[in-house]
Amino acid sequence: MTQDAASPKATAVPSYPMERVSPIDPPPPLALLRSGPAASRITMWDGSQVWLVTAHAHVRAVLGDRRFTAVTSAPGFPMMTTTSPLVRDKPHTASFIRMDDPDHARLRSMLTRDFLHGRAEAMRPVLREHLDEMLGELTRGERPVDLVRGLTIPVPSRVIALLFGVSDEQRELIENRAGILIDRGYPPAQVAAARDELDGLLRDVVEERMRMPEPGDDLLSRLVVDQVRTGKLTVEEMVPMCRLLLVAGHGTTTSQASLSLLSLVTDQGLADALDKDPELLPKAVEELLRYHSIVQNGLARAALEDVELGDVTIRAGEGVVVSLSAGNRDASVFPDPDTLDPGRDARRHLAFGHGIHQCLGQWLAKVELEEMLAAVLRWMPGARLAVPFAELDFRHEVSSYGLGALPVTW
Numbered sequence: 001m002t003q004d005a006a007s008p009k010a011t012a013v014p015s016y017p018m019e020r021v022s023p024i025d026p027p028p029p030l031a032l033l034r035s036g037p038a039a040s041r042i043t044m045w046d047g048s049q050v051w052l053v054t055a056h057a058h059v060r061a062v063l064g065d066r067r068f069t070a071v072t073s074a075p076g077f078p079m080m081t082t083t084s085p086l087v088r089d090k091p092h093t094a095s096f097i098r099m100d101d102p103d104h105a106r107l108r109s110m111l112t113r114d115f116l117h118g119r120a121e122a123m124r125p126v127l128r129e130h131l132d133e134m135l136g137e138l139t140r141g142e143r144p145v146d147l148v149r150g151l152t153i154p155v156p157s158r159v160i161a162l163l164f165g166v167s168d169e170q171r172e173l174i175e176n177r178a179g180i181l182i183d184r185g186y187p188p189a190q191v192a193a194a195r196d197e198l199d200g201l202l203r204d205v206v207e208e209r210m211r212m213p214e215p216g217d218d219l220l221s222r223l224v225v226d227q228v229r230t231g232k233l234t235v236e237e238m239v240p241m242c243r244l245l246l247v248a249g250h251g252t253t254t255s256q257a258s259l260s261l262l263s264l265v266t267d268q269g270l271a272d273a274l275d276k277d278p279e280l281l282p283k284a285v286e287e288l289l290r291y292h293s294i295v296q297n298g299l300a301r302a303a304l305e306d307v308e309l310g311d312v313t314i315r316a317g318e319g320v321v322v323s324l325s326a327g328n329r330d331a332s333v334f335p336d337p338d339t340l341d342p343g344r345d346a347r348r349h350l351a352f353g354h355g356i357h358q359c360l361g362q363w364l365a366k367v368e369l370e371e372m373l374a375a376v377l378r379w380m381p382g383a384r385l386a387v388p389f390a391e392l393d394f395r396h397e398v399s400s401y402g403l404g405a406l407p408v409t410w
Contacts, residue, residue, distance in 0.1 A: 013049055016042035016321065017297045023394040025338060026293070030054050030326040038310025042321065050078045050319035051312070052298075054326035056333045056350065058309055062322050063354040068301035069100050070357055077302040078319035081184045081399070083191045084300075092236065093195065095244035097357055104356065107241060110227050111360060114163075114219055120363035123159070127371050130158055135379040139410075144386030147376070147406040152257035155372060156250045159364070163249075164242070165218030166205060173201060174246055182251040185397040195243070202242045206235055219245075245361070252294060253365050255395070255402025256351075257372050259292040260285070262392070263340060264373055265383045265408050273342045275377055281370045284342035288369070290349035291340045293325035296401040299353060324350045380410035 018027035033040045034054040042052045053059055062068050071077065072088040079085055087094050096107040113119070134154065138145050153175065161171040180186050180194040205220060210228065215221030220242065227233035264271055273280055301320045306313060314320060327350045329337040334346065352359035359365070376383055385392075386407040393404035 013041045013043050016044055016052060020396070023392070024292075026296075026323070026325040026329060030323055031329065034326050034330060037312050039312040039314060039320070044078060044080075045082065046079055048078070048319070050076070050321055051314055053309070053320060053322045056327040056330035056348075059322045059324065059327035059350055060354045061309060062301060062320055063299070063350075063357070065307065065355075066100070067304050067307050068320060069304050070098055070104075070301060071100055072098055072300075074302040074304070075317040076319040078300040078321055080297060080300050080321070083184065083186075083188045086188060086192050086195070093199070093240055095240040097244060101356060107233075107237065108356075108360065110223065110233060111219075111241070111245075114222070115360050115362075115364060117363045120367045123162070123364065124367055124371060126162065127155070127159065127368065128375070131155065131371055131375040132379075135375050139379050144407040144409040147261050147408055148254070148258050148403055149405065151372060151376075152254045152261065152402075152406070155257070155368060156253040159253075159368060160246055160249050163219045163245070164205070165216055165220060170201065170205070174198065175250065177201075178247045178250045181247050182399045183397060184399065198243055198246070199239050202239045202246075203235065206238055206242070210235075248359070249361050249364070251398070252359075252400045253368055255294045255398065255400040256289065256292060256365070257369055258403040258406055259294065259401070260288040260369055260373060261376060261408075262403060262406055263288060263291070264376060265385055265406075266389065267340060270340060270342050271377070271383075274373065278374065278377075280342055281374060282366070283345070285366055285369045285373070286349060287340060287342055287344050287346040289351035289366075290328045290334065290344075290346040292401070293328045293349075293351055294400045294402060295324050295351070295353075297321070297399070298323040298325070299357075324353070380408065383408050383410040 014029060018029050020027050033052065038055065038058045039051040039053050041049050043049050053062055072084065072094065073091055077088070087098060096104045099107070134151060138150050157171055157175045160174065166174065177194045177198040180191060206224065209215040209221050209224040215224055223233065223238060228235060228238060270284065274284060298321045301322065303314045303316050303318050303320065305316045328334070331337050333348060334344065352362040386409040395402050395404050
């Protein structure tokens, strides 16, 4: 027998998002819900009720099912934060992750070749050179140093600047505005202003490329030459596409890197394992992605038709939130899931999502994470926290959970 929204069993409806007890682990109620029905009712900040999906198999099922839409204007689509309506109310500002196929596939396919495994690997030597330069400077200065301000923010920012071919001045503006867009602490009006300012900058850069006879070999230039000039892509479509790459490529990598480095400097077993066997780094990064699951409140979808999900019927027009962090702590897939095990085969993790909207930049993100961990091991032997753990600034207010600062010494 399946249950639906009208079931009397769904009377106690918890609020969402839920509070963490430990800054490292997902909220405990998620584990309780995961052991129950395939989906449970929750109440969002705006009073609406939607379904929450927590088990690994069911999260994959929802994200891989075309009957669930990623379009924010769809009936019942969950508004995850107070700024979520900004996209719903102005659909022309949406990037392709807020589209379904065929629009999603058309736009995403224009970028696929730039984010293949081989392209990410080709950036490794350049990234390593930048890291050695940055850490060489950091280690010559006073201790302790903040690895967030000194490393995990500027590294993804430099990578984006290299991809886009933008100036240092433009990079700093991008870095600032991108940070506002993922921070729920800002009021909607300020987020909208930051989005519009960032879009204006991107439009200027795109139009500058369009005026050049031979724009260059960066990603923006290639899109202008191959897609815009050939009529396959409009400037209006390209601007949100570029904004997505900036915000996703910067904010999420910064957050994941900060928590990964936190594990490195607080978990002696992890540091010893990587120091002893650097070849373990790729596997350890997959495990760190699973363990920290920075998209802390999950992904939103809405049902386009009635869907049977395990023992629950989700009706057309009902919203669904899939919890990536709960799915990544599912003991049926990852034994002893609350333990960070650098030797674990964690490749089935959900940190990058699943299905057609799975993160486009995952290969590049993993290269960045591997190189940042390796660089700290090289330059800061015996790195450790310079403040008590309780004093760390965990960023509960951002969509990609991370640290505001990570003071270390060595």
